[in-house]
Amino acid sequence: MTASTTGAAVSRPSARQRRRRGTAAPYLFVLPALLLFAGFKLYPIAWSFVLSLHRKVGATETFVGADNYLRLAEDPLFLTALRNTAVILLVQVPLMLALATGLAVALDSTLLRGRPVFRLGFFLPMVTGLVAYGIVFSVLLNEEYGLVNWLLGLVGIDPVPWLTQGMWARISLGLALTWHYTGYNAVILLARLQTIPRELYDAAAVDGAGAFAAFRHVTLPGLRPALLLTTVLSTIGTLQLFDEPYVLTGGGPDNATLTVGVYLYQNAFKYFDFGYASAIAYALTLLVGVLGLLQFRLLGEKS
Template sequence: MTTVTEPVATVSRRPPVRRWTGKRLAPYLFVLPAVALFAIFKLYPIAWSFWLSLFRTDGALQTFAGTANYERLAGDPLFWTALGNTAVILLVQVPVMLALAIGLAVALNSPLLRFRGFVRLGFFMPMITGLVAYGLLFAVLLNPQFGLVNWVLGLAGVGPVPWLTDTLWARVAIGLALTWHYTGYNAVIYLSRLQSLPQDHYDAAAVDGAGAWNRLRHVTLPGLRPVILLTLVMSTIGTLQLFDEPYVMTNGGPDNSTMTLGLYLYNNGFKFFDFGYASAIGYALAVIIGILGIVQFRFLGDRS
Protein backbone atom coordinates (compact mmCIF):
# COMPACT_ATOMS: atom_id res chain seq x y z
CA MET A 1 0.00 0.00 0.00
CA THR A 2 1.48 3.29 -1.11
CA THR A 3 1.14 6.31 1.16
CA VAL A 4 0.91 9.73 -0.39
CA THR A 5 2.71 12.47 1.48
CA GLU A 6 1.56 16.00 1.05
CA PRO A 7 4.26 18.62 0.46
CA VAL A 8 5.08 20.68 3.46
CA ALA A 9 4.54 24.37 2.84
CA THR A 10 7.73 26.38 3.28
CA VAL A 11 7.42 29.53 5.24
CA SER A 12 9.27 32.44 3.64
CA ARG A 13 11.27 34.41 6.16
CA ARG A 14 11.67 38.11 5.65
CA PRO A 15 15.07 39.61 6.18
CA PRO A 16 15.38 41.29 9.53
CA VAL A 17 14.64 44.97 9.55
CA ARG A 18 17.77 46.94 10.41
CA ARG A 19 16.89 49.57 12.92
CA TRP A 20 19.08 52.57 13.47
CA THR A 21 19.85 52.14 17.11
CA GLY A 22 22.18 54.28 19.12
CA LYS A 23 25.11 51.94 18.49
CA ARG A 24 24.66 52.16 14.71
CA LEU A 25 24.34 55.94 14.72
CA ALA A 26 27.32 56.56 17.00
CA PRO A 27 30.10 56.24 14.33
CA TYR A 28 28.25 58.59 11.97
CA LEU A 29 27.69 61.11 14.74
CA PHE A 30 31.42 61.13 15.49
CA VAL A 31 32.29 61.65 11.81
CA LEU A 32 29.57 64.26 11.21
CA PRO A 33 31.48 67.31 12.61
CA ALA A 34 34.52 66.59 10.40
CA VAL A 35 32.32 66.02 7.33
CA ALA A 36 30.39 69.23 8.04
CA LEU A 37 33.57 71.28 8.43
CA PHE A 38 35.01 69.77 5.24
CA ALA A 39 31.82 70.56 3.32
CA ILE A 40 31.62 74.14 4.63
CA PHE A 41 35.26 75.14 4.33
CA LYS A 42 36.37 72.96 1.39
CA LEU A 43 33.59 71.70 -0.86
CA TYR A 44 31.48 74.86 -0.74
CA PRO A 45 34.37 77.26 -1.61
CA ILE A 46 35.50 74.96 -4.44
CA ALA A 47 32.00 74.80 -5.91
CA TRP A 48 31.40 78.53 -5.43
CA SER A 49 34.74 79.36 -7.04
CA PHE A 50 33.80 77.36 -10.12
CA TRP A 51 30.46 79.19 -10.26
CA LEU A 52 32.26 82.53 -9.98
CA SER A 53 34.58 81.57 -12.85
CA LEU A 54 31.53 81.65 -15.14
CA PHE A 55 30.83 85.33 -14.40
CA ARG A 56 32.42 88.56 -15.58
CA THR A 57 32.94 91.29 -12.99
CA ASP A 58 32.23 94.87 -14.06
CA GLY A 59 32.66 96.99 -10.97
CA ALA A 60 29.98 95.85 -8.54
CA LEU A 61 28.02 94.12 -11.32
CA GLN A 62 28.50 90.48 -12.20
CA THR A 63 27.16 89.13 -15.47
CA PHE A 64 27.09 85.55 -16.63
CA ALA A 65 29.84 84.98 -19.20
CA GLY A 66 30.02 81.21 -19.59
CA THR A 67 33.51 80.14 -20.59
CA ALA A 68 34.66 83.67 -21.48
CA ASN A 69 37.08 83.83 -18.54
CA TYR A 70 38.75 80.60 -19.63
CA GLU A 71 38.98 81.85 -23.20
CA ARG A 72 40.52 85.04 -21.87
CA LEU A 73 43.34 83.00 -20.30
CA ALA A 74 44.48 81.78 -23.71
CA GLY A 75 45.02 85.34 -24.94
CA ASP A 76 46.35 86.88 -21.74
CA PRO A 77 50.12 87.51 -22.15
CA LEU A 78 50.59 88.23 -18.44
CA PHE A 79 49.10 84.85 -17.55
CA TRP A 80 51.61 83.12 -19.82
CA THR A 81 54.42 85.24 -18.36
CA ALA A 82 53.41 84.16 -14.85
CA LEU A 83 53.20 80.54 -16.01
CA GLY A 84 56.65 80.79 -17.60
CA ASN A 85 58.18 82.32 -14.46
CA THR A 86 56.66 79.58 -12.34
CA ALA A 87 57.94 76.92 -14.75
CA VAL A 88 61.48 78.33 -14.54
CA ILE A 89 61.45 78.07 -10.76
CA LEU A 90 59.99 74.57 -10.98
CA LEU A 91 62.54 73.30 -13.50
CA VAL A 92 65.62 74.96 -11.98
CA GLN A 93 65.14 75.53 -8.26
CA VAL A 94 63.27 72.34 -7.34
CA PRO A 95 65.84 69.86 -8.78
CA VAL A 96 68.72 71.80 -7.17
CA MET A 97 66.91 71.88 -3.83
CA LEU A 98 66.07 68.15 -3.86
CA ALA A 99 69.63 67.22 -4.90
CA LEU A 100 71.01 69.28 -2.01
CA ALA A 101 68.48 67.67 0.33
CA ILE A 102 69.60 64.17 -0.69
CA GLY A 103 73.26 65.04 -0.14
CA LEU A 104 72.43 66.65 3.19
CA ALA A 105 70.41 63.62 4.30
CA VAL A 106 73.30 61.28 3.46
CA ALA A 107 75.68 63.49 5.44
CA LEU A 108 73.31 63.68 8.42
CA ASN A 109 72.98 59.89 8.38
CA SER A 110 76.74 59.38 8.61
CA PRO A 111 77.93 57.61 11.78
CA LEU A 112 80.93 59.95 11.83
CA LEU A 113 78.71 62.97 12.51
CA ARG A 114 78.93 64.28 16.07
CA PHE A 115 76.12 66.13 17.87
CA ARG A 116 73.82 64.58 15.30
CA GLY A 117 70.53 65.71 16.86
CA PHE A 118 71.68 69.31 17.23
CA VAL A 119 72.93 69.49 13.63
CA ARG A 120 69.71 67.98 12.26
CA LEU A 121 67.65 70.47 14.24
CA GLY A 122 69.74 73.33 12.88
CA PHE A 123 69.04 72.36 9.28
CA PHE A 124 65.31 71.88 9.98
CA MET A 125 64.88 75.22 11.81
CA PRO A 126 64.34 77.33 8.64
CA MET A 127 61.16 75.36 7.96
CA ILE A 128 59.44 76.64 11.09
CA THR A 129 60.12 80.26 10.12
CA GLY A 130 57.02 82.03 8.85
CA LEU A 131 56.84 82.60 5.10
CA VAL A 132 56.39 86.36 5.41
CA ALA A 133 59.07 86.62 8.09
CA TYR A 134 61.77 84.87 6.11
CA GLY A 135 60.70 86.68 2.93
CA LEU A 136 61.27 90.00 4.69
CA LEU A 137 64.56 88.68 6.05
CA PHE A 138 65.85 87.86 2.58
CA ALA A 139 64.53 91.16 1.21
CA VAL A 140 66.70 92.97 3.77
CA LEU A 141 69.74 90.72 3.35
CA LEU A 142 69.65 91.02 -0.45
CA ASN A 143 68.85 94.72 -0.59
CA PRO A 144 71.09 96.13 -3.37
CA GLN A 145 71.99 99.28 -1.41
CA PHE A 146 72.42 98.34 2.26
CA GLY A 147 71.99 94.55 2.32
CA LEU A 148 74.40 92.40 4.30
CA VAL A 149 75.11 90.09 1.35
CA ASN A 150 76.37 92.90 -0.89
CA TRP A 151 78.41 94.28 2.03
CA VAL A 152 80.16 90.90 2.43
CA LEU A 153 80.69 90.66 -1.32
CA GLY A 154 82.21 94.15 -1.23
CA LEU A 155 84.75 92.98 1.36
CA ALA A 156 85.73 90.24 -1.09
CA GLY A 157 86.17 92.76 -3.89
CA VAL A 158 82.90 91.90 -5.70
CA GLY A 159 80.75 94.78 -6.87
CA PRO A 160 77.14 95.17 -5.67
CA VAL A 161 74.70 92.68 -7.17
CA PRO A 162 71.24 94.01 -8.11
CA TRP A 163 69.47 91.14 -6.36
CA LEU A 164 65.96 92.58 -6.36
CA THR A 165 66.14 95.12 -9.18
CA ASP A 166 67.40 92.98 -12.08
CA THR A 167 65.18 90.46 -13.86
CA LEU A 168 67.71 87.63 -13.67
CA TRP A 169 69.01 88.27 -10.16
CA ALA A 170 65.50 88.71 -8.80
CA ARG A 171 64.70 85.15 -9.91
CA VAL A 172 67.95 83.97 -8.34
CA ALA A 173 67.00 85.70 -5.09
CA ILE A 174 63.63 83.93 -5.02
CA GLY A 175 65.36 80.61 -5.71
CA LEU A 176 67.89 81.18 -2.92
CA ALA A 177 65.12 81.97 -0.44
CA LEU A 178 63.13 78.88 -1.39
CA THR A 179 66.20 76.64 -1.23
CA TRP A 180 67.16 77.94 2.22
CA HIS A 181 63.67 77.41 3.58
CA TYR A 182 62.79 73.97 2.21
CA THR A 183 66.06 72.05 1.79
CA GLY A 184 66.28 70.99 5.43
CA TYR A 185 62.64 69.93 5.46
CA ASN A 186 63.12 67.61 2.49
CA ALA A 187 66.40 66.36 3.95
CA VAL A 188 64.58 65.22 7.10
CA ILE A 189 62.11 63.26 4.96
CA TYR A 190 64.97 61.60 3.09
CA LEU A 191 66.77 60.93 6.37
CA SER A 192 63.79 59.09 7.80
CA ARG A 193 63.78 56.84 4.74
CA LEU A 194 67.53 56.28 4.87
CA GLN A 195 67.29 55.08 8.45
CA SER A 196 64.78 52.42 7.40
CA LEU A 197 66.93 50.97 4.57
CA PRO A 198 68.48 47.58 5.42
CA GLN A 199 72.16 47.76 6.25
CA ASP A 200 72.61 44.38 4.55
CA HIS A 201 72.32 46.05 1.15
CA TYR A 202 75.24 48.35 1.90
CA ASP A 203 77.29 45.50 3.32
CA ALA A 204 76.66 43.37 0.22
CA ALA A 205 77.64 46.28 -2.04
CA ALA A 206 80.83 46.83 -0.04
CA VAL A 207 81.72 43.15 -0.33
CA ASP A 208 81.27 43.40 -4.09
CA GLY A 209 83.78 46.25 -4.15
CA ALA A 210 81.31 49.12 -4.66
CA GLY A 211 82.68 52.51 -3.68
CA ALA A 212 80.81 55.36 -2.06
CA TRP A 213 79.49 56.68 -5.38
CA ASN A 214 78.26 53.27 -6.55
CA ARG A 215 76.58 52.62 -3.19
CA LEU A 216 74.83 55.96 -3.50
CA ARG A 217 73.80 55.26 -7.07
CA HIS A 218 72.71 51.62 -6.78
CA VAL A 219 71.55 51.36 -3.15
CA THR A 220 70.67 54.75 -1.68
CA LEU A 221 68.88 56.38 -4.62
CA PRO A 222 66.72 53.32 -5.48
CA GLY A 223 65.82 53.06 -1.80
CA LEU A 224 64.87 56.75 -1.73
CA ARG A 225 62.68 56.48 -4.83
CA PRO A 226 59.30 56.54 -3.03
CA VAL A 227 60.15 59.61 -0.96
CA ILE A 228 61.79 61.32 -3.95
CA LEU A 229 58.45 60.99 -5.71
CA LEU A 230 56.68 62.32 -2.62
CA THR A 231 58.92 65.37 -2.25
CA LEU A 232 58.84 66.04 -5.98
CA VAL A 233 55.05 66.09 -6.06
CA MET A 234 54.88 68.24 -2.92
CA SER A 235 57.50 70.66 -4.27
CA THR A 236 55.69 70.86 -7.60
CA ILE A 237 52.40 71.73 -5.92
CA GLY A 238 54.08 74.26 -3.64
CA THR A 239 55.97 75.92 -6.50
CA LEU A 240 52.89 76.24 -8.69
CA GLN A 241 51.10 77.90 -5.76
CA LEU A 242 54.08 80.13 -4.95
CA PHE A 243 52.89 83.46 -3.58
CA ASP A 244 54.46 84.68 -0.32
CA GLU A 245 58.09 84.99 -1.39
CA PRO A 246 57.59 86.98 -4.62
CA TYR A 247 54.88 89.09 -2.97
CA VAL A 248 57.11 90.08 -0.02
CA MET A 249 60.48 90.27 -1.77
CA THR A 250 59.76 91.74 -5.22
CA ASN A 251 55.97 92.10 -5.57
CA GLY A 252 56.26 90.37 -8.93
CA GLY A 253 58.89 92.72 -10.34
CA PRO A 254 61.03 93.90 -11.85
CA ASP A 255 59.19 93.91 -15.17
CA ASN A 256 56.98 90.98 -14.04
CA SER A 257 60.05 88.71 -13.96
CA THR A 258 58.97 87.15 -10.64
CA MET A 259 55.22 87.25 -11.26
CA THR A 260 53.93 83.76 -10.41
CA LEU A 261 50.53 82.17 -10.96
CA GLY A 262 49.67 82.49 -7.29
CA LEU A 263 50.58 86.18 -7.22
CA TYR A 264 48.73 86.85 -10.49
CA LEU A 265 45.63 85.15 -9.09
CA TYR A 266 45.87 87.30 -5.96
CA ASN A 267 46.24 90.51 -7.94
CA ASN A 268 43.17 89.81 -10.05
CA GLY A 269 41.07 88.78 -7.08
CA PHE A 270 42.06 91.24 -4.36
CA LYS A 271 43.54 94.19 -6.24
CA PHE A 272 41.30 94.38 -9.29
CA PHE A 273 38.36 92.53 -7.65
CA ASP A 274 37.88 90.45 -10.78
CA PHE A 275 36.87 87.36 -8.84
CA GLY A 276 35.54 85.55 -11.90
CA TYR A 277 38.84 85.73 -13.75
CA ALA A 278 40.79 84.92 -10.56
CA SER A 279 38.63 81.82 -10.09
CA ALA A 280 39.33 80.78 -13.68
CA ILE A 281 43.07 81.14 -13.00
CA GLY A 282 42.66 78.99 -9.91
CA TYR A 283 40.95 76.21 -11.84
CA ALA A 284 43.53 76.40 -14.61
CA LEU A 285 46.21 76.06 -11.93
CA ALA A 286 44.42 73.03 -10.46
CA VAL A 287 44.33 71.36 -13.89
CA ILE A 288 48.06 72.01 -14.41
CA ILE A 289 48.86 70.53 -10.98
CA GLY A 290 46.74 67.48 -11.74
CA ILE A 291 48.41 66.87 -15.10
CA LEU A 292 51.92 67.23 -13.68
CA GLY A 293 51.04 64.94 -10.79
CA ILE A 294 49.82 62.23 -13.17
CA VAL A 295 52.97 62.57 -15.30
CA GLN A 296 55.23 62.32 -12.26
CA PHE A 297 53.46 59.24 -10.92
CA ARG A 298 53.53 57.72 -14.40
CA PHE A 299 57.30 58.03 -14.84
CA LEU A 300 58.55 57.83 -11.23
CA GLY A 301 55.92 55.65 -9.57
CA ASP A 302 56.31 51.98 -8.73
CA ARG A 303 55.93 50.00 -11.95
CA SER A 304 55.94 46.56 -10.35
Protein backbone atom coordinates (compact mmCIF):
# COMPACT_ATOMS: atom_id res chain seq x y z
CA MET A 1 0.00 0.00 0.00
CA THR A 2 2.80 2.34 0.88
CA ALA A 3 4.75 1.42 -2.27
CA SER A 4 1.81 2.09 -4.61
CA THR A 5 1.14 5.38 -2.87
CA THR A 6 4.77 6.33 -3.28
CA GLY A 7 4.69 5.36 -6.99
CA ALA A 8 1.61 7.49 -7.57
CA ALA A 9 3.27 10.41 -5.84
CA VAL A 10 6.34 10.03 -8.01
CA SER A 11 4.34 9.82 -11.26
CA ARG A 12 2.24 12.89 -10.46
CA PRO A 13 3.70 16.04 -12.17
CA SER A 14 5.11 18.65 -9.88
CA ALA A 15 3.80 22.20 -9.62
CA ARG A 16 6.78 23.48 -11.63
CA GLN A 17 6.09 21.01 -14.43
CA ARG A 18 2.44 22.04 -14.52
CA ARG A 19 3.45 25.70 -14.77
CA ARG A 20 5.81 24.91 -17.63
CA ARG A 21 3.07 23.04 -19.48
CA GLY A 22 0.68 25.91 -18.91
CA THR A 23 3.26 28.38 -20.23
CA ALA A 24 3.93 26.31 -23.34
CA ALA A 25 0.26 25.75 -24.19
CA PRO A 26 -0.36 29.16 -25.86
CA TYR A 27 2.71 28.69 -28.06
CA LEU A 28 1.46 25.31 -29.20
CA PHE A 29 -1.83 26.87 -30.28
CA VAL A 30 -0.17 29.64 -32.31
CA LEU A 31 2.54 27.34 -33.72
CA PRO A 32 0.57 26.40 -36.89
CA ALA A 33 -0.03 30.07 -37.70
CA LEU A 34 3.63 30.87 -37.03
CA LEU A 35 4.77 28.06 -39.32
CA LEU A 36 2.49 29.27 -42.11
CA PHE A 37 3.67 32.86 -41.62
CA ALA A 38 7.30 31.77 -41.69
CA GLY A 39 6.82 29.59 -44.75
CA PHE A 40 4.73 31.96 -46.85
CA LYS A 41 5.92 35.37 -45.60
CA LEU A 42 9.30 35.38 -43.82
CA TYR A 43 10.99 32.89 -46.14
CA PRO A 44 9.98 34.69 -49.39
CA ILE A 45 11.03 38.05 -47.91
CA ALA A 46 14.42 36.69 -46.85
CA TRP A 47 14.96 34.85 -50.14
CA SER A 48 14.01 37.98 -52.08
CA PHE A 49 16.80 39.85 -50.29
CA VAL A 50 19.24 37.08 -51.17
CA LEU A 51 18.12 37.29 -54.80
CA SER A 52 18.66 41.06 -54.80
CA LEU A 53 22.37 40.40 -54.21
CA HIS A 54 22.66 38.12 -57.24
CA ARG A 55 22.46 38.48 -60.98
CA LYS A 56 21.66 35.75 -63.46
CA VAL A 57 24.55 35.16 -65.86
CA GLY A 58 23.67 32.45 -68.31
CA ALA A 59 22.19 29.59 -66.31
CA THR A 60 23.85 30.48 -62.99
CA GLU A 61 23.19 33.04 -60.30
CA THR A 62 26.27 35.16 -59.62
CA PHE A 63 26.78 37.11 -56.41
CA VAL A 64 27.12 40.82 -57.25
CA GLY A 65 26.60 42.43 -53.84
CA ALA A 66 25.00 45.87 -54.03
CA ASP A 67 25.33 46.18 -57.82
CA ASN A 68 21.58 45.78 -58.36
CA TYR A 69 20.88 48.61 -55.93
CA LEU A 70 23.50 50.86 -57.54
CA ARG A 71 21.95 50.07 -60.91
CA LEU A 72 18.68 51.67 -59.77
CA ALA A 73 20.20 55.14 -59.67
CA GLU A 74 21.41 54.83 -63.29
CA ASP A 75 18.34 53.13 -64.76
CA PRO A 76 16.30 55.67 -66.77
CA LEU A 77 13.24 53.41 -66.85
CA PHE A 78 13.24 53.05 -63.07
CA LEU A 79 13.55 56.83 -62.69
CA THR A 80 10.68 57.28 -65.15
CA ALA A 81 8.53 54.82 -63.20
CA LEU A 82 9.42 56.60 -59.95
CA ARG A 83 8.52 59.98 -61.45
CA ASN A 84 5.19 58.71 -62.79
CA THR A 85 4.35 57.21 -59.41
CA ALA A 86 5.27 60.48 -57.68
CA VAL A 87 2.98 62.46 -60.02
CA ILE A 88 0.06 60.18 -59.17
CA LEU A 89 0.88 60.48 -55.47
CA LEU A 90 1.12 64.27 -55.48
CA VAL A 91 -1.84 65.00 -57.78
CA GLN A 92 -4.38 62.21 -57.65
CA VAL A 93 -4.17 61.30 -53.94
CA PRO A 94 -4.80 64.85 -52.55
CA LEU A 95 -7.63 65.35 -55.06
CA MET A 96 -9.19 62.01 -54.11
CA LEU A 97 -8.94 62.70 -50.37
CA ALA A 98 -10.44 66.18 -50.81
CA LEU A 99 -13.37 64.66 -52.70
CA ALA A 100 -13.70 61.93 -50.06
CA THR A 101 -13.81 64.54 -47.27
CA GLY A 102 -16.53 66.55 -49.03
CA LEU A 103 -18.44 63.36 -49.77
CA ALA A 104 -18.24 62.25 -46.13
CA VAL A 105 -19.60 65.61 -44.95
CA ALA A 106 -22.44 65.40 -47.49
CA LEU A 107 -23.32 61.82 -46.51
CA ASP A 108 -23.43 62.87 -42.84
CA SER A 109 -25.80 65.76 -43.49
CA THR A 110 -29.32 65.44 -42.12
CA LEU A 111 -30.57 67.30 -45.21
CA LEU A 112 -29.77 64.29 -47.39
CA ARG A 113 -32.62 61.83 -47.81
CA GLY A 114 -31.88 58.11 -48.12
CA ARG A 115 -28.36 58.39 -46.77
CA PRO A 116 -27.79 54.60 -46.45
CA VAL A 117 -28.53 54.15 -50.15
CA PHE A 118 -26.03 56.84 -51.14
CA ARG A 119 -23.39 55.42 -48.77
CA LEU A 120 -23.79 51.99 -50.29
CA GLY A 121 -23.68 53.39 -53.81
CA PHE A 122 -20.43 55.28 -53.26
CA PHE A 123 -18.80 52.30 -51.53
CA LEU A 124 -19.75 49.74 -54.21
CA PRO A 125 -16.82 50.58 -56.55
CA MET A 126 -14.45 49.34 -53.84
CA VAL A 127 -15.84 45.80 -53.96
CA THR A 128 -15.29 45.66 -57.73
CA GLY A 129 -12.27 43.59 -58.71
CA LEU A 130 -9.22 45.59 -59.76
CA VAL A 131 -8.83 43.77 -63.06
CA ALA A 132 -12.57 43.85 -63.74
CA TYR A 133 -12.97 47.58 -63.34
CA GLY A 134 -9.73 48.18 -65.25
CA ILE A 135 -11.18 46.28 -68.22
CA VAL A 136 -14.43 48.24 -67.95
CA PHE A 137 -12.55 51.55 -68.04
CA SER A 138 -10.43 50.38 -70.97
CA VAL A 139 -13.63 49.69 -72.91
CA LEU A 140 -15.32 52.94 -71.87
CA LEU A 141 -12.27 55.01 -72.79
CA ASN A 142 -11.47 53.28 -76.06
CA GLU A 143 -10.74 55.96 -78.67
CA GLU A 144 -12.66 54.30 -81.51
CA TYR A 145 -15.72 52.64 -79.97
CA GLY A 146 -15.70 53.71 -76.32
CA LEU A 147 -18.88 55.04 -74.70
CA VAL A 148 -17.18 58.21 -73.42
CA ASN A 149 -16.02 59.34 -76.87
CA TRP A 150 -19.43 58.45 -78.31
CA LEU A 151 -21.11 60.73 -75.77
CA LEU A 152 -18.58 63.49 -76.50
CA GLY A 153 -19.34 63.10 -80.20
CA LEU A 154 -23.02 63.81 -79.53
CA VAL A 155 -22.10 67.33 -78.41
CA GLY A 156 -19.61 67.89 -81.23
CA ILE A 157 -16.35 67.10 -79.44
CA ASP A 158 -13.70 65.17 -81.36
CA PRO A 159 -12.60 61.75 -80.00
CA VAL A 160 -10.09 62.01 -77.16
CA PRO A 161 -7.07 59.63 -77.20
CA TRP A 162 -7.66 58.58 -73.61
CA LEU A 163 -5.31 55.59 -73.61
CA THR A 164 -3.02 56.29 -76.57
CA GLN A 165 -1.57 59.70 -75.71
CA GLY A 166 0.68 60.30 -72.69
CA MET A 167 -1.15 63.14 -70.93
CA TRP A 168 -4.60 61.66 -71.53
CA ALA A 169 -3.41 58.22 -70.38
CA ARG A 170 -2.32 59.72 -67.07
CA ILE A 171 -5.66 61.50 -66.74
CA SER A 172 -7.51 58.25 -67.53
CA LEU A 173 -5.52 56.42 -64.86
CA GLY A 174 -6.28 59.16 -62.34
CA LEU A 175 -9.99 59.03 -63.15
CA ALA A 176 -10.08 55.26 -62.68
CA LEU A 177 -8.27 55.44 -59.35
CA THR A 178 -10.47 58.28 -58.10
CA TRP A 179 -13.66 56.42 -59.05
CA HIS A 180 -12.53 53.25 -57.30
CA TYR A 181 -11.11 54.59 -54.03
CA THR A 182 -12.96 57.84 -53.23
CA GLY A 183 -16.01 56.09 -51.75
CA TYR A 184 -13.83 53.78 -49.65
CA ASN A 185 -11.96 56.70 -48.09
CA ALA A 186 -15.22 58.60 -47.66
CA VAL A 187 -16.65 55.75 -45.57
CA ILE A 188 -13.58 55.79 -43.30
CA LEU A 189 -13.86 59.57 -42.88
CA LEU A 190 -17.61 59.30 -42.33
CA ALA A 191 -17.10 56.80 -39.50
CA ARG A 192 -14.77 59.26 -37.79
CA LEU A 193 -17.05 62.20 -38.55
CA GLN A 194 -19.92 60.55 -36.70
CA THR A 195 -17.83 60.39 -33.51
CA ILE A 196 -17.39 64.18 -33.31
CA PRO A 197 -19.69 65.47 -30.54
CA ARG A 198 -22.55 67.61 -31.85
CA GLU A 199 -22.09 69.87 -28.86
CA LEU A 200 -18.95 71.24 -30.51
CA TYR A 201 -20.97 72.40 -33.52
CA ASP A 202 -23.61 73.91 -31.20
CA ALA A 203 -20.92 75.79 -29.29
CA ALA A 204 -19.40 77.04 -32.55
CA ALA A 205 -22.82 78.24 -33.70
CA VAL A 206 -23.35 80.08 -30.42
CA ASP A 207 -19.98 81.81 -30.93
CA GLY A 208 -21.18 82.97 -34.35
CA ALA A 209 -19.23 80.52 -36.51
CA GLY A 210 -20.63 79.88 -39.94
CA ALA A 211 -20.57 76.63 -41.89
CA PHE A 212 -17.05 77.15 -43.25
CA ALA A 213 -15.66 78.20 -39.86
CA ALA A 214 -17.26 75.15 -38.20
CA PHE A 215 -15.78 72.91 -40.88
CA ARG A 216 -12.33 74.44 -40.42
CA HIS A 217 -12.23 74.56 -36.63
CA VAL A 218 -14.38 71.55 -35.67
CA THR A 219 -14.68 69.09 -38.54
CA LEU A 220 -11.10 69.06 -39.83
CA PRO A 221 -9.45 68.74 -36.39
CA GLY A 222 -11.90 65.95 -35.55
CA LEU A 223 -11.09 64.16 -38.81
CA ARG A 224 -7.33 64.37 -38.29
CA PRO A 225 -6.76 60.73 -37.21
CA ALA A 226 -8.88 59.43 -40.11
CA LEU A 227 -7.17 61.76 -42.56
CA LEU A 228 -3.81 60.43 -41.38
CA LEU A 229 -4.99 56.86 -41.85
CA THR A 230 -6.40 57.44 -45.34
CA THR A 231 -3.31 59.41 -46.39
CA VAL A 232 -0.94 56.65 -45.29
CA LEU A 233 -3.07 53.91 -46.88
CA SER A 234 -3.41 55.87 -50.12
CA THR A 235 0.33 56.53 -50.21
CA ILE A 236 1.17 52.87 -49.74
CA GLY A 237 -1.40 51.84 -52.35
CA THR A 238 -0.10 54.39 -54.87
CA LEU A 239 3.53 53.34 -54.44
CA GLN A 240 2.49 49.72 -55.03
CA LEU A 241 0.19 50.61 -57.93
CA PHE A 242 0.14 47.82 -60.51
CA ASP A 243 -3.27 46.47 -61.56
CA GLU A 244 -4.80 49.61 -63.03
CA PRO A 245 -1.89 50.77 -65.23
CA TYR A 246 -1.13 47.19 -66.29
CA VAL A 247 -4.71 46.54 -67.41
CA LEU A 248 -5.48 50.00 -68.83
CA THR A 249 -2.28 50.86 -70.69
CA GLY A 250 0.37 48.24 -69.88
CA GLY A 251 2.57 51.12 -68.67
CA GLY A 252 2.34 52.97 -72.01
CA PRO A 253 2.06 54.83 -74.18
CA ASP A 254 5.81 55.45 -74.30
CA ASN A 255 6.09 54.60 -70.57
CA ALA A 256 3.77 57.52 -69.67
CA THR A 257 1.93 55.38 -67.08
CA LEU A 258 4.81 53.08 -66.14
CA THR A 259 4.77 52.73 -62.34
CA VAL A 260 7.29 51.12 -60.01
CA GLY A 261 4.97 48.13 -59.56
CA VAL A 262 4.62 47.59 -63.32
CA TYR A 263 8.38 47.94 -63.85
CA LEU A 264 9.05 45.44 -61.07
CA TYR A 265 6.68 42.98 -62.73
CA GLN A 266 8.29 43.46 -66.13
CA ASN A 267 11.77 42.75 -64.78
CA ALA A 268 10.64 39.67 -62.89
CA PHE A 269 8.23 37.98 -65.29
CA LYS A 270 9.06 39.49 -68.69
CA TYR A 271 12.85 39.71 -68.54
CA PHE A 272 13.26 37.10 -65.74
CA ASP A 273 15.75 39.35 -63.97
CA PHE A 274 14.63 38.32 -60.50
CA GLY A 275 17.67 39.81 -58.76
CA TYR A 276 17.01 43.29 -60.11
CA ALA A 277 13.27 42.94 -59.50
CA SER A 278 14.00 42.03 -55.86
CA ALA A 279 16.22 45.10 -55.53
CA ILE A 280 13.35 47.24 -56.86
CA ALA A 281 11.02 45.63 -54.30
CA TYR A 282 13.36 46.44 -51.40
CA ALA A 283 13.90 49.99 -52.64
CA LEU A 284 10.11 50.38 -52.82
CA THR A 285 9.75 49.01 -49.28
CA LEU A 286 12.29 51.54 -48.00
CA LEU A 287 10.46 54.34 -49.79
CA VAL A 288 7.11 53.30 -48.29
CA GLY A 289 8.63 53.20 -44.79
CA VAL A 290 10.27 56.63 -45.10
CA LEU A 291 7.14 58.32 -46.47
CA GLY A 292 4.99 56.64 -43.82
CA LEU A 293 7.21 57.96 -41.02
CA LEU A 294 7.21 61.46 -42.54
CA GLN A 295 3.44 61.47 -42.75
CA PHE A 296 3.07 60.36 -39.14
CA ARG A 297 5.47 63.14 -38.11
CA LEU A 298 3.67 65.82 -40.11
CA LEU A 299 0.04 64.76 -39.65
CA GLY A 300 0.14 62.89 -36.35
CA GLU A 301 -1.11 64.28 -33.07
CA LYS A 302 1.30 66.70 -31.43
CA SER A 303 2.23 65.80 -27.87
